[in-house]
Amino acid sequence: MDDAAVLKRRGYIMGINLGEGSYAKVKSAYSERLKFNVAVKIIDRKKAPTDFLEKFLPREIEILAMLNHRSIVKTYEIFETSDGKVYIVMELGVQGDLLEFIKTRGALQEDDARKKFHQLSSAIKYCHDLDVVHRDLKCENLLLDKDFNIKLSDFGFSKRCLRDDSGRLTLSKTFCGSAAYAAPEVLQGIPYQPKVYDIWSLGVILYIMVCGSMPYDDSNIKKMLRIQKEHRVNFPRSKHLTGECKDLIYRMLQPDVNRRLHIDEILSHCWVQPKARGLSSGAINKEGESSRATESTWTPESTGADKKSATKVEPREEARPEAQLETKPQEDTVQVARQAETVGLTSELNRESEEGHLQQPSETHT
Template sequence: MGTPKYPKVVGYELIAEIGGGGFSTVYRAVNIEEHRVAACKLVKLTEETTDKDRKNVEKEMRVHAALKQVHVLEFLNAVVVELKHKLLYVPGIYMLLEFAGGGDLFDKIAADVGVDDEVAQVYFNQLVAGMSYIHSQGVCHRDLKPENILLDAAGTLKISDFGLSAVFRLKDSGKTRMLSEKCGSLPYVAPELNSDHPYHAEPIDVWGVGVILYTLLVGNTPWDEPTASSPEFVRYVNGTIFLERPWNRIPFEPLSLVKGMLTVDPTQRLTLDDIAAHPWCMRQSQLSKHGPAELASRLTRPIHDNGDMNFSAPPTLGGSGDMDVEDDDTIMHSATNHLSQFTQSLMLFSQTQSGARYTPYLTRFYAALGPGLLTGLIKEALEAMNVKTKLLPPAVTSDGGGELHRIRVGGWDKRRQMFKGWVEVERFTYRGAEGSFCVMRRDEGNPISWRQLWRAVIESQLVEPHVLKK
């Protein structure tokens, strides 16, 4: 008997792992006959899975499936493979979701820089429109944070991950209830969750929206937790932090909005209706009149300016014929619906040994050193930064073209948030000599912290001499 395989999920085959979290793994899934792509979130079922665990996932699916709006990642379908089939298939709950071809919004944002005022306004208004719809359906998200904000292939914002969501208002009767469960990630949770009292649903999502706007504007979260044990939060409450960077570089209008959403007293906090009527949100957007390519260009301008894209984009190898560039049909076939003005402008197609490949992570680089040697140096560099590493046996690349060297990594960022991910290194011929293509793929944690880790790796004494720059 062979090893259990993944089932087809309503015509979709699970192709490659693209992310995950504490309790699930996300795969890219392709319906080859229809040339369609989706994401498949797998929550594995084991002998240890409790009835409560299953009920939580079923609640997530029920809530998410009912939400249909342009800024909510669409829930497409689901299948369950029970434990009794474990000899044939991997048991689990398979949720088929819309594929966010543009990747993480915050993967494209420069740490401690953020995006310009117009880009922030476009994406913030989309977030508010999505959250207003979610609340209109009586649902509270409760886990708003950068890693749950995705982009589709056209650059449209999508709110994802309803694992901690709760119904606070019944649509039929309009009856509302207070919530009491403590959940969310400390840098993003509202201060009222620190008490043992029940809390109103809508204000805690407004707080999360406020933290996201701050992060868009400055490229970092405002504090590690909204309690007296955080010096930054204490200075925020007493008002002294507004004289410091980066607070003092936020323009007056968006700053007034951030302060209104991050009002400690939930009864005084802005509502989503207040936010939508704020002058900064009401201002006519010039950027929205332009196409997706211009939006992509403006979004990534800071990581061009700080040099990050000199590493992420394919290296200039000089002369012709150093790289095999596939034709548009081949790229389209391999990408399956990811090719767009937006994703092309973001450079989400990497040059690999077998041609152009869709790679939705800008935390990547090329090196003039073979995969075996480079992997060892990266592992050593990460361990010097107190990152936990585990070297895995080489696997086959997603296109079957060669060997993939892999390191599993994990640790804690400056905001005391756990991160987990992969370093994946494969062979790449550079000017006729052996080189490597490396992707650092985050599973869990803040995308901006992950970008800082990626930059630290390529600037480390061990790795930097071998890194190719544009």
């Protein structure tokens, strides 16, 4: 029985193709029960690799079934047929993803960015409170509903955090996600705190929202790591960002994991809280630095770079010489897993390797 017939028996009228990979595809469909369009991810177990079937798919299904938040894509139904196909029926992001939105319309005004970022941060707090980490936060995985509200999608890299006997979260040792959004500790192969990793990705996303460009050029991973470890964040002068906004981004893109903000600190930050805005230039933050002093460490971009798209980054100025990194990632194996679909088709590139290093995707994964 083909997909259209299977879906018809479940009360869905199959529509257009929204995205396709080597073992999964996403279709639009009209739900006769819900009376609106949905997205249906269809996974063929016969074509999928073993590690995906044994680890990633069970994790994703378990987590999708437990999530219920207004800023997370809803999962309406999950079922499997006897011929080994899994159907995941989800909320449809009718306005596409945030990356395409920014590429088309440019950087967001701070008020619009604040609203969308608050929605996203609330979704991450909800997940983190459940000890669920996303680990693939990027603009392509942020869908927009009919009113342009954020809907977090694609939990293919997500997992439940484990705790040790003392109740502390255990570290993760494997790389996952996209290099452009990955924290420096992840790119270096250092055991990392997965919730803290999510925060770095949030910082990259907010930067893209308000600047319309990437904060770092990931075409040279070694150079990018040097700049990140020096805690250098360059903002376009022409965007006229407020000090509060730059302060928040700067503190999320903190290479020291012990000083990087937690999700509760993000939600309580003066830029995120409209009623508490008006951070004075001499206000002292939790790290013992004034916002004025913090701002002086930013390296402004030249105004000629202001027209960059969110996917193209011009090289920044050379970072200062630094000792070689202890763990040097192979630059030719770090690939940005650009998601071609707008409805959360699980990325098939850069799946984590159990050995804890960057893994070259095999042909069966591309």
